[in-house]
Amino acid sequence: MKNFSFNVDYVREQFPCLSKTVNGYPAAFLDGPGGSQVPRSVVERINDYLYYRNANAHGVFVTSKESDALFWDARVAIADFLNCDPKEVAFGANSSSNNFKLAFSLLREMKPGDEVIITEIDHEGNRSPWRVLEEYGMVLKCVRVDPETCTLDLEDYKNKLSDKTRLVAVNWASNAVGTITDVKTVVKLAHEVGAYTVVDAVHYAPHKPIDVRDIDTDFLVCSAYKFFGPHIGILYAKAEVGEKINPIRVMANDNTEIPDKFEIGTLPMELACGAAAAVDFIADIGRVHEKYFEEELSGLTGRRRQVVAGMLAIEAYEDPMAKLLRTELAAIDGVRVYGPPEGTPRTSTVSFTAKGANSNEVAKFLAERGIFVWDGDFYAIEIVHSVLKLGDQGGLIRIGLAPYNTIHEVERTIRAVKEFCSERQ
Numbered sequence: 001m002k003n004f005s006f007n008v009d010y011v012r013e014q015f016p017c018l019s020k021t022v023n024g025y026p027a028a029f030l031d032g033p034g035g036s037q038v039p040r041s042v043v044e045r046i047n048d049y050l051y052y053r054n055a056n057a058h059g060v061f062v063t064s065k066e067s068d069a070l071f072w073d074a075r076v077a078i079a080d081f082l083n084c085d086p087k088e089v090a091f092g093a094n095s096s097s098n099n100f101k102l103a104f105s106l107l108r109e110m111k112p113g114d115e116v117i118i119t120e121i122d123h124e125g126n127r128s129p130w131r132v133l134e135e136y137g138m139v140l141k142c143v144r145v146d147p148e149t150c151t152l153d154l155e156d157y158k159n160k161l162s163d164k165t166r167l168v169a170v171n172w173a174s175n176a177v178g179t180i181t182d183v184k185t186v187v188k189l190a191h192e193v194g195a196y197t198v199v200d201a202v203h204y205a206p207h208k209p210i211d212v213r214d215i216d217t218d219f220l221v222c223s224a225y226k227f228f229g230p231h232i233g234i235l236y237a238k239a240e241v242g243e244k245i246n247p248i249r250v251m252a253n254d255n256t257e258i259p260d261k262f263e264i265g266t267l268p269m270e271l272a273c274g275a276a277a278a279v280d281f282i283a284d285i286g287r288v289h290e291k292y293f294e295e296e297l298s299g300l301t302g303r304r305r306q307v308v309a310g311m312l313a314i315e316a317y318e319d320p321m322a323k324l325l326r327t328e329l330a331a332i333d334g335v336r337v338y339g340p341p342e343g344t345p346r347t348s349t350v351s352f353t354a355k356g357a358n359s360n361e362v363a364k365f366l367a368e369r370g371i372f373v374w375d376g377d378f379y380a381i382e383i384v385h386s387v388l389k390l391g392d393q394g395g396l397i398r399i400g401l402a403p404y405n406t407i408h409e410v411e412r413t414i415r416a417v418k419e420f421c422s423e424r425q
Contacts, residue, residue: 004292006317011285011403014039018404025370028409033175033349033400034374035225036206042229045277049270056266071269077276080303082236083211090262091272094233095202095221096125102219103129105247106167112137114166119143120382121152121179122171126200130169145387150177151340158189165195173204173347176380176396177338180345184215202226207347209311212236229278232271235262279307286310318348318401321410325350325399328414334421338388338396348401354421359394365420371413374398
């Protein structure tokens with residue numbers, strides 16, 4: 001990649017929210033890990049559905065037929081995003097709900113004494129559904145996290161695998177500290193003992209290209225509202241696995257084919273359309289920037305090529321800003337930045353604490369200056385409370401970068417944190 005230049009103005013002009021001000025400051029939306037902002041094109045796609053094509057499924061009249069076609073188109077768009085077949089894409093309320101449905105579906109294949117592996121680094125949306133299985137006699141094992149490097153202990157994982165392991169649930173990227181885990185290796189080792197794998201890609205999806213074929217997972221969850229779409233969850237189920245699973249569903253529904261059998265009740269088709277528009281937004285970023293990634297895009301065609309180009313462009317734009325944030329924040333007296341060592345895989349999410357201050361105080365100080373960040377544990381309860389032991393000081397302050405953020409916003413944030421810390425001394 002030579003002479004990369006990201007057209008941030010082209011991206012920003014598509015987000016009406018960026019005109020917002022707070023106390024005279026332009027709003028800096030650094031809250032993306034909790035949910036990104038939404039471009040105009042996504043809202044327009046949702047509106048178009050609700051205005052002109054709103055109907056329930058499988059009717060004989062025109063709006064129902066149009067709705068069915070658009071819902072299928074949404075599967076095709078997500079399939080291009082994930083690199084899978086549209087029949088392997090199911091929708092649901094959110095990733096946590098999809099995981100709970102999946103857990104109770106897989107329970108039908110399990111027996112007391114079967115083992116389930118989760119991790120300390122995961123969001124509770126990929127822990128709690130599997131922890132519930134303990135109530136039905138399953139044995140739960142939890143992979144440790146190194147508190148110094150915020151990385152998963154792969155040796156501990158290997159030691160916990162056994163011929164009784166039936167399922168392994170792991171996130172691809174930590175929503176708390178940005179650590180990226182080698183899920184391809186995790187999946188390979190799980191398959192060697194005959195276990196299913198569930199990859200939580202909720203935090204990974206807004207930052208890096210996803211290829212479910214490459215990592216070979218059986219299931220993957222992500223949520224469109226993290227990558228510029230509306231609040232709807234996505235479940236990928238590998239065809240050969242999904243076809244043999246007997247999921248929980250409405251008993252009157254005799255459809256046992258994928259992907260329908262993983263979906264319960266009438267779904268928000270308008271939000272599925274919005275998710276498809278979010279993929280098209282990413283593909284449009286790729287269209288503008290694909291000239292920088294010819295080597296990486298070799299062999300790819302159509303929307304998949306542009307989606308990958310878009311994600312590569314987003315990654316190339318966000319990562320240097322994130323490194324600047326980590327470096328400058330770590331240099332502030334009393335600030336500690338959490339995450340994996342420099343040079344190891346991570347997202348552009350930057351989390352830190354300020355000595356002697358509750359993280360909520362820092363977040364409020366920044367919010368008054370128009371800088372939107374999150375504080376707390378972000379439902380990554382185990383790593384924040386048990387591993388890093390930050391509960392007493394309100395958890396972490398979390399800054400998340402998106403392609404609509406600017407280097408000026410990053411520099412503003414660094415100056416504001418310095419100001420907060422100097423006032424506390």
